[in-house]
Amino acid sequence: MASVDSSSGDVNNGLAKLSISTAGFSYAGSELIRWSDTVGCHCERSRSVCSLTVFAYPRHRRSGKRERRVIRWQIGGFQDAKECQLHLLAALKSVGNSAGAPPVEPDGPCPSVTWPKPCLILLNPRSGSGKAYDLFLRHVNPILADADFPYQLVVTRSLDHVRELSTSVPIDSVSGIVIVSGDGLVYEVVNSLLNRPDAEAAVRSIPIGVVPAGSGNAVVSSLLNYLGEFHPDNLIQHAALSLVKHRPDSLINLDVGVIQTPTNTDRPLHCVLSVTWGLIADVDAESERFRILGGARFGLLLTKKCLAGIKRYRGRLSYLPADPANQLIDSLPNFDQPVPTSWTVLERDFYTIGALLMSHLAEDFCPVTDWQPDDGLWRLFCVYPCSRSQFLRGFTGAAKGRLEGDSIEVIRARAFRLEPLTPGGHMMIDGEPMSYGPVQGWVMPGKVRVLMSGKCQDMPAGDK
């Protein structure tokens, strides 16, 4: 909810009420507004009146949601409004300069960060329950405007359109690609960047941003949770805020999995979220027809499968455990070769396996509690056959990161090979279908960069 506070008077009174420190500012006895909660400020002049507006999104004390606050000073009594504006900006600037920030232009709007180039925003109008454009206008655009965030919006026509844009955008023309969709489009953009002839330069020069408008939104949930910015009722706003508060020199480096199947070893797939098999993949694939329900489609299908009796899948899971003796690897044996003897091999029945590169599998499902975006590890989330009540207890606990009983475990691994022995079923990569059969993966640590920051230094909005 927007609140507008204003204090008026002559400049001396106005500035006397404004108290500035490196942590933030307060005015007329108000509580401290932290610089890290501000996203931008605008300065306007008319004749002898100057108005300075700061846009802040502090957390609500009880709910933890970030809510917009507009703080405005209108200060008159000056011969020359420019002189008034200079006074106000000088006050903010002095703090910014002491924190090493670049100087602010004393005229016109003063953005919170000087972004050299616009971001390309790709919005999938069909993602989630089909309301992405509406959500963007209602929740994202106002935050981008407050921060003077430069962007070019493209409402995509199709998956091919997304691929074509991500493959052809010149690397020095944008400061990143922001995806307004679900996890599927993040996967497509990352794969398009990594399949470019200039892939290495492309992933270094074109970071990605994510604004959640899909049904699962596991990628953005994991990143926001890592930054301490996850709020289930305000995911889209918190993601947009993290986007506009990113610093070009302190982006998140994110692991990318290299996924091979017997038919694609020379052109592997790239994964940022998960490869799933068994129950999780079945729920994901079979709930597609209930897209209109948004994220609720997963719960609906899970309940249905639980009541009908969960299917058992026999499989062989081999993995290189993530102990300190096992360093990162950058290739795997062919499928006609056995895995190295240092690997652990499990052959048994499973309900499901999720090879995860993130903490979350959905907004409300977070089985990994020690996730780091660039730790180079898979978490093999395994669920073994058990009674219905054990399953329900275990699965609901795992959703909150609690692993109890022996029907569920999370194994940390540097690489894995999964060979389904039960014929027929679904296999999904980042929530998108892939061919059913043997699959193996290793990790390129921190391969893509993400336009997000929840850990800003404290400095004034006008001088960041």
Ligand SMILES: Nc1ncnc2c1ncn2[C@@H]1O[C@H](COP(=O)(O)OP(=O)(O)OP(=O)(O)O)[C@@H](O)[C@H]1O
């Ligand atoms: N106009 C479009 N632009 C881009 N993709 C589209 C479009 N229409 C349909 N799609 C399909 O949307 C898929 C990507 O959707 P995405 O996975 O991002 O959202 P979601 O399925 O709602 O979210 P989640 O994966 O979190 O459940 C693509 O695989 C693509 O085939």
